[in-house]
Amino acid sequence: MSKRRYLALVSDAVQTCGVEEFARQTASRLGIRGRTHLLDGKIRTLVSALDDADAAILNFPVVAWKRKLAEPVSVALTTRLRRKDLVVVLHEWDALDWKRRLVLVPVVLLATHILFSAPEVADEFSISPLSALATRKRDVVPIPPNLALPFSLRSGSVAQALKEQRKAGRLILGQFGSIYPRKQSTAVLEVAAHLLAHGHDVGVVFVGSFIRGLDNVERDFYALADRLGIADRVTVTGYVADTEDIYGILNHVDVFCYLFSEGLTARRASVLAASFAGKPIVVNAPRQRNALAHHSLFRKLIERGAVRLVATDAGVGTMAEAVSKAPRGGVAPLDATAEIGALWESVIDALDAHAAAH
The missing domain is CATH 3.40.1190.20 (Ribokinase)
Structure with a gap:
């Protein structure tokens, strides 16, 4: 070695x-x-x-x-x-x-x-x-999840609020990770508005913070929520430091929803992190057939029904339909610790392969 x-x-x-x-x-x-x-x-x-x-x-x-x-x-x-x-x-x-x-x-x-x-x-x-x-x-190299799994969950104010909403029958959509234009986080707002218009009681939680740059990401985000009439149904946690708090919140999400401009790619570690909450994730499929070939964890999540793929160019209606059906299907468990360890072994092997080539 x-x-x-x-x-x-x-x-x-x-x-x-x-x-x-x-x-x-x-x-x-x-x-x-x-x-x-x-x-x-x-x-x-x-x-x-x-x-x-x-x-x-x-x-x-x-x-x-x-x-x-x-x-x-x-x-x-x-x-x-x-x-x-x-x-x-x-x-x-x-x-x-x-x-x-x-x-x-x-x-x-x-x-x-x-x-x-x-x-x-x-x-x-x-x-x-x-x-x-x-x-x-x-x-x-396969990018592993960007969070370490916690040994316990902490139920703070956001988690408690989501728990009460779910008790009242509300479907909670979620996203984990930073909020920025290329991620198309606002598409989740449109999916929620579509479901609401079709008789579903929905709420949305974004576990993360806005990336501030030259554009007005946060202002435009809330302006859209207002125009869609769902501002009072949207929660943005801001940056959450402890994984116990993060997964305490993610535990009360019913379905995660992502609609990436380029489709799912293996570098979306936030999707992997969300998957360990044990809830289904609806996301648009990769554009390339080999996009996930090197990433064993993504492949297993798809095989076990944790990640549900829709068409790469899916519209809001297609996403909303998939989201509404997602809670009915089960998510087969996997050994997250072992899977994360295997990914890191691949990363380290790639690092050491260069040394062997000297």
Whole structure:
């Protein structure tokens, strides 16, 4: 077994994004072979940390790095000057703003190994001009859920409110994860309004917070809820730190609903995290036939009825019909801990495969 040591670069963010969680958990899953290092602009401490590592790992895009995009470049350069390997994990590519991709050019060119979060991201990168200049040592890795499963549930005020709504006969739709335009979270509002118009008593809970950028995500979200006449049926929790609280809330969701602009892809770790609440998830199917071929957990969730696929280009009516039927079907249990462990073994194998290729 390889004894290769890794240094994962992380931020000091308290409210972490999924990519940040992946970076931190990678170091944790590596055990004594993995350490984290704070991206704080201090090259001297970085050099010291690199002395005890064989490779550095940089993940993109980390939300907390938006204001310090020059630092990953200096980290990449320092890593290579110290004759250490540089593993770059690209969770997105075409979805990134072109200015962010431009800043990442030197980082990618310095990489000795590139990992992608999904075949779609690998394909996007392969047709970019940068691909011809970058390393050919590339792999697609399965992204595990971005949450660790809790040992117990905590029933806070939001969970109690949802419990009371369900007692009164209300169907609770849910989504876990950050709220932003590309995720099309507002489609769930439209699904809820459609169901309400057809005689269903529904409520919606979003367990997550808005990603604030140049657009008015939060303002537009609530404006749509008002126009649809469901504002009093919508709950947005904001960032929830503890998994006991998160799953305490998710436990009171009847059906999870996602309608992604590109269809389901393997990098949607928030869908995996939601699946462990044991409730059905209705989501539009991947565009590519091989999109989930490398991801054993997604395949099993579909096989066992936990993830219910509708057409990739499904409209609100189709989604609403699938949501209304979803609670009637059972969800076959699986050993979540074992499945998550298997995914992390695949990630670590991909990291170590590069060492074996030296």
